[in-house]
Amino acid sequence: MDNRVYIFDTTLRDGEQVPGCGLTKDQKLKLAVALEDLGVDIIEAGFPISSPGDFNAVKAVAETIKESSVCALSRAVDKDIEVAAEAIKNAARPRIHTGIGTSDQHVFTKLRTTREVILERTHRCVSYARNFVDDVEFYAEDAGRTDNAFLAQVIQEAVSAGATVVNIPDTTGYCLPEEYGQKIKYLVDNVEGIENVIISTHCHNDLGLSTANSIAAIQNGARQVECTINGIGERAGNTSLEEVVMILKKHRWLDYETRIRTSELFPISRLISETMNMPVQPNKAIVGSNAFSHSSGIHQDGVIKNRDNYEIIDPAEVGVNKSSIILTARSGRAALNFRLSQLGFRPDKEGLEEAYQAFLEIADSVTVVEDKHLKQMMEDMPHLIKA
Ligand code: KIV
Ligand code: ZN
Numbered sequence: 001m002d003n004r005v006y007i008f009d010t011t012l013r014d015g016e017q018v019p020g021c022g023l024t025k026d027q028k029l030k031l032a033v034a035l036e037d038l039g040v041d042i043i044e045a046g047f048p049i050s051s052p053g054d055f056n057a058v059k060a061v062a063e064t065i066k067e068s069s070v071c072a073l074s075r076a077v078d079k080d081i082e083v084a085a086e087a088i089k090n091a092a093r094p095r096i097h098t099g100i101g102t103s104d105q106h107v108f109t110k111l112r113t114t115r116e117v118i119l120e121r122t123h124r125c126v127s128y129a130r131n132f133v134d135d136v137e138f139y140a141e142d143a144g145r146t147d148n149a150f151l152a153q154v155i156q157e158a159v160s161a162g163a164t165v166v167n168i169p170d171t172t173g174y175c176l177p178e179e180y181g182q183k184i185k186y187l188v189d190n191v192e193g194i195e196n197v198i199i200s201t202h203c204h205n206d207l208g209l210s211t212a213n214s215i216a217a218i219q220n221g222a223r224q225v226e227c228t229i230n231g232i233g234e235r236a237g238n239t240s241l242e243e244v245v246m247i248l249k250k251h252r253w254l255d256y257e258t259r260i261r262t263s264e265l266f267p268i269s270r271l272i273s274e275t276m277n278m279p280v281q282p283n284k285a286i287v288g289s290n291a292f293s294h295s296s297g298i299h300q301d302g303v304i305k306n307r308d309n310y311e312i313i314d315p316a317e318v319g320v321n322k323s324s325i326i327l328t329a330r331s332g333r334a335a336l337n338f339r340l341s342q343l344g345f346r347p348d349k350e351g352l353e354e355a356y357q358a359f360l361e362i363a364d365s366v367t368v369v370e371d372k373h374l375k376q377m378m379e380d381m382p383h384l385i386k387a
Helices: 012-013 025-038 052-064 078-087 103-112 115-130 148-160 176-192 210-219 243-250 262-275 296-303 333-342 349-365 370-379
Strands: 006-009 042-046 068-077 094-101 136-141 164-170 200-205 222-226
Touching: 006 243, 012 025, 012 042, 025 042, 025 052, 025 262, 042 052, 052 068, 052 078, 052 370, 068 078, 068 115, 068 176, 078 094, 078 115, 094 103, 094 115, 094 164, 115 136, 115 148, 148 164, 148 176, 164 176, 164 210, 176 200, 176 210, 200 210, 210 222, 210 243, 222 243, 243 262, 262 296, 296 333, 333 349, 333 370
Parallel strands: 006 042, 006 222, 042 068, 068 094, 094 136, 136 164, 164 200, 200 222
Antiparallel strands: none
């Protein structure tokens, strides 16, 4: 099986559904260009039937983007599919993403229908979308909670009707990694012709498992990952693009590859955060402001000796200028000495001890000791400043 993993970015669709994250047409366009530069294979630009504004935004993205496929979401409804097709008709690589709920919860409680109707609508939506574009992705909403035997029947309908990609969303973020991986394997083993289509993962993070689930799916045959920058998305969010990409990159032995230019990960994280008014938690993997910061004395000493002691990623690999040593009351002499030398101060052993005691007093009164504090401290102790 091919080891290429396609990255399907849904920041502009699932990410944009988050309250307060709505984007104008111009903002979507700007972010789509940045996503294309990042190297994503597919950009899900929006849900065109949802509003005239989103229709126009998806249309503008479709008319601008040349390398990435541009995808439009629809429900399994003819009118939705027609509007999606119209929005992306000028795309260099258009894709329609259509689908329906398949779990008993969705079939009986949300859609209030029968499994037979779901199978008919699956066939209909895919074959109808194929009248407009060659690339049709089918999603089985709430596949995570769908009984595997019925899910296989649904996916069989989608494949027979001409789907090129089948998406198996864990819509509610319910699955465990092993369970989700087995679901993908079950489909690989039980759907005829599935080897001719791409299996996609689409995981939500309600239990904090979206990245682990996406990786488990890849290991069981999925070759497309749906994800967002910074993991933004409905409720607890979607799988984070930067996490999946860096896991595959760092674990080379897994032998999967993506086309993402990883040095753009940090810049695009900040661009998305600022444009969508969604702060990035400081301890967020890969792109959080603390992801390459070291504040405890033991860690700082280790990093100063050799960065690899406490970092598995070279910050430059993801577009971060350098790892930082944050000086707090938990820092040690090595870190203080390191920072003082960067500022041009080189106290001897006794001088460093005196400076360290003064530093601890400052550190106990401020959260983080900054360069301005250190400069003032050294000015207050002129006998430590060597000519
Ligand atoms: O979470 C989900 O199931 C979705 C689908 C519309 C793909 O976002
Ligand atoms: Zn989703």
